[in-house]
Amino acid sequence: MRDRLLLIDLSNPDALHELLRSAFGFAGFRVNQEEVCRAAIAGRDLLLVMPTGAGKSLCYQLPAIARGGTALVISPLISLMEDQAAKLTAVGLRVGRIHSGLERGAARQICAEYLRGDLQFLFIAPERLRVSGFPAMLAKQKLALVAIDEAHCISQWGHEFRPDYRMLGQYLPALRGSQDPAPVIALTATATPRVQADILAQLGMIDPLKFIHGFRRSNLAIEVVEVSIPARAGVICRLLADPARRPAIVYATSRKQSESLAAELSSRIPAAAYHAGLDAETRDRVQRAFQAGKLEAVVATIAFGMGIDKANIRTVIHAGLPATLEGYYQEIGRAGRDGALSRTYLMHSYADQRTHDFFLNRDYPPVENLKQVFVALGEQPQPVEELRAASDLAEEEFDKALEKLEIHGGARVDFGGIVTKGASGWQKTYTIQALHRTEQFEKVVAFADSSACRMSQLVRHFGDVKDASRPCGICDVCDPEGAVLRRFRYATPAEQNIVRAMVDELRPVNYIAAGTLQRKLDLVGRISRNEFEALLDAMARARLIEIEESSFEKNGEVLRFRKVMLSDAGFNLRPAPYCRSARSEPNPPRKNQPVRIRIRRSGHPLLKLLRRSFASGEPPKRNVSAFRRTWSCTTAHCKRLRGRGRQIPRSYS
Numbered sequence: 001m002r003d004r005l006l007l008i009d010l011s012n013p014d015a016l017h018e019l020l021r022s023a024f025g026f027a028g029f030r031v032n033q034e035e036v037c038r039a040a041i042a043g044r045d046l047l048l049v050m051p052t053g054a055g056k057s058l059c060y061q062l063p064a065i066a067r068g069g070t071a072l073v074i075s076p077l078i079s080l081m082e083d084q085a086a087k088l089t090a091v092g093l094r095v096g097r098i099h100s101g102l103e104r105g106a107a108r109q110i111c112a113e114y115l116r117g118d119l120q121f122l123f124i125a126p127e128r129l130r131v132s133g134f135p136a137m138l139a140k141q142k143l144a145l146v147a148i149d150e151a152h153c154i155s156q157w158g159h160e161f162r163p164d165y166r167m168l169g170q171y172l173p174a175l176r177g178s179q180d181p182a183p184v185i186a187l188t189a190t191a192t193p194r195v196q197a198d199i200l201a202q203l204g205m206i207d208p209l210k211f212i213h214g215f216r217r218s219n220l221a222i223e224v225v226e227v228s229i230p231a232r233a234g235v236i237c238r239l240l241a242d243p244a245r246r247p248a249i250v251y252a253t254s255r256k257q258s259e260s261l262a263a264e265l266s267s268r269i270p271a272a273a274y275h276a277g278l279d280a281e282t283r284d285r286v287q288r289a290f291q292a293g294k295l296e297a298v299v300a301t302i303a304f305g306m307g308i309d310k311a312n313i314r315t316v317i318h319a320g321l322p323a324t325l326e327g328y329y330q331e332i333g334r335a336g337r338d339g340a341l342s343r344t345y346l347m348h349s350y351a352d353q354r355t356h357d358f359f360l361n362r363d364y365p366p367v368e369n370l371k372q373v374f375v376a377l378g379e380q381p382q383p384v385e386e387l388r389a390a391s392d393l394a395e396e397e398f399d400k401a402l403e404k405l406e407i408h409g410g411a412r413v414d415f416g417g418i419v420t421k422g423a424s425g426w427q428k429t430y431t432i433q434a435l436h437r438t439e440q441f442e443k444v445v446a447f448a449d450s451s452a453c454r455m456s457q458l459v460r461h462f463g464d465v466k467d468a469s470r471p472c473g474i475c476d477v478c479d480p481e482g483a484v485l486r487r488f489r490y491a492t493p494a495e496q497n498i499v500r501a502m503v504d505e506l507r508p509v510n511y512i513a514a515g516t517l518q519r520k521l522d523l524v525g526r527i528s529r530n531e532f533e534a535l536l537d538a539m540a541r542a543r544l545i546e547i548e549e550s551s552f553e554k555n556g557e558v559l560r561f562r563k564v565m566l567s568d569a570g571f572n573l574r575p576a577p578y579c580r581s582a583r584s585e586p587n588p589p590r591k592n593q594p595v596r597i598r599i600r601r602s603g604h605p606l607l608k609l610l611r612r613s614f615a616s617g618e619p620p621k622r623n624v625s626a627f628r629r630t631w632s633c634t635t636a637h638c639k640r641l642r643g644r645g646r647q648i649p650r651s652y653s
């Protein structure tokens with residue numbers, strides 16, 4: 001029998017802290033934990049998206065103890081399960097786990113303990129629910145809560161989709177009970193808004209709360225820099241020659257690149273390659289040597305870092321564009337776990353996009369290839385070799401097409417290599433997945449090209465909109481002077497004149513499309529589109545403007561454009577009476593060189609007037625004679641402020 005039943009009185013603010021102390025020995029909560037715990041104890045369904053290492057697990061463990069009874073924890077990996085169970089057992093909690101690595105007798109023993117109510121936590125793998133009788137056995141006990149770890153595995157948009165996870169939703173109602181249902185807590189370290197919505201829907205969560213926290217890493221300075229592929233090895237070697245920038249992880253895009261970079265680096269510092277093509281023993285040796293500090297740099301493909309618990313990594317370098325922002329975030333997140341300032345570098349060039357197109361075509365071949373194989377499948381099972389020989393496709397193409405058909409249900413291949421025709425609905429899910437992969441990479445490219453704060457963009461990508469508006473202050477966009485690889489120069493007088501002309505053009509309107517702006521200023525043919533875009537980026541870095549990616553539809557085609565809007569600081573820039581001269585004699589900036597613009601901080605008198613008026617609650621007066629264009633400026637500015645959610649009475653404009 002249970003010897004203690006801890007039920008928390010939520011009205012007593014000290015009770016939860018006391019439980020935290022007595023159960024786990026912690027003096028206090030980490031950021032955001034208390035709010036989540038209180039919601040879970042109160043019985044709310046919730047989705048918690050928090051990065052690894054931010055204290056996610058406590059958010060179901062403490063509520064489980066507080067609610068009393070057994071918490072059912074569903075976890076996809078035996079190693080994760082064992083790790084959590086060991087930690088809970090170490091603080092004196094009663095934990096059972098059932099997974100495929102366990103002998104039958106031991107599993108039966110745990111079931112008996114569960115039915116006696118002896119367990120506070122029961123860990124199971126999702127596939128266990130398919131064992132007949134098992135869900136019914138679980139439902140005999142009233143659960144404290146159901147926690148679903150690594151919940152992104154539920155979503156087909158997630159990068160680690162597990163079909164068994166998708167079945168969870170159908171078992172949950174019985175497990176939760178009908179009377180006062182046990183709350184469901186879904187936890188993950190990586191879920192974009194789309195994956196979040198999918199998790200909520202698939203689990204049938206009841207009036208769920210979403211907590212998306214902790215994605216901002218305030219000690220990571222992110223730098224994105226254009227470096228041609230052949231130049232990258234040299235840049236990386238020079239960068240890591242400074243001992244203060246080590247230990248470091250370099251992420252390579254292929255095994256070949258990983259080998260060659262490691263060879264080049266190891267002539268100067270202790271470095272090694274790490275990729276899936278190496279045998280397990282070598283990988284293990286590299287990992288241990290890095291952990292122990294014998295290696296100062298590892299050049300890895302994505303397979304590296306899962307088991308790494310090294311707090312003092314000072315630098316993470318991406319020697320090419322990653323495939324997804326989720327993966328990128330996890331990889332740069334391995335730097336600076338000790339809280340000290342660490343720098344991350346993402347190197348890219350147009351050639352990276354071609355490489356990715358190649359990978360994408362290889363991993364997601366044209367639908368026609370799949371159709372060809374599907375049509376060739378008869379009602380009678382056939383050996384793979386026969387089909388392959390009869391096909392017009394090359395051997396590799398055929399194998400890839402068959403593999404994809406199998407994943408999406410269009411074919412079944414048994415262990416003997418005999419193929420049977422599957423269902424015909426494969427094309428829909430295949431197309432969706434291929435498109436999704438393309439979209440994910442487009443987001444990476446947009447991230448690299450963008451001139452908005454890097455950390456804010458990542459925070460927004462994970463859906464933490466509340467936290468996304470705050471610039472980090474240390475990335476290459478927020479602090480161009482602090483950038484290590486990116487070099488900036490001051491704008492020439494001619495460029496400054498163009499900037500003033502742009503600001504004046506933007507002043508009376510809400511936004512102008514970048515292309516229109518260039519035409520309006522009569523700059524087409526005088527400076528190239530690239531040079532014009534470089535100026536826009538420089539203005540965004542100087543916070544004179546904000547740039548937003550946008551699109552519209554014309555004749556069924558989606559056309560993308562960049563919306564250019566004046567910021568408060570841009571509005572603040574003194575109007576230029578001499579901007580016309582900039583149009584006649586622009587001095588084109590040198591190619592491929594980022595431009596920095598120094599802002600003159602002289603306040604625009606109209607803006608001062610506006611601010612004073614808003615502060616006093618008075619609308620700005622209409623008879624401000626000193627400015628001719630004032631009123632239209634005021635109207636546009638009011639509109640802009642409203643657009644950003646500021647409360648401004650209608651009468652002001």
Ligand SMILES: [Zn+2]
Nearest residue numbers: 453472475478
């Ligand atoms: Zn920033």
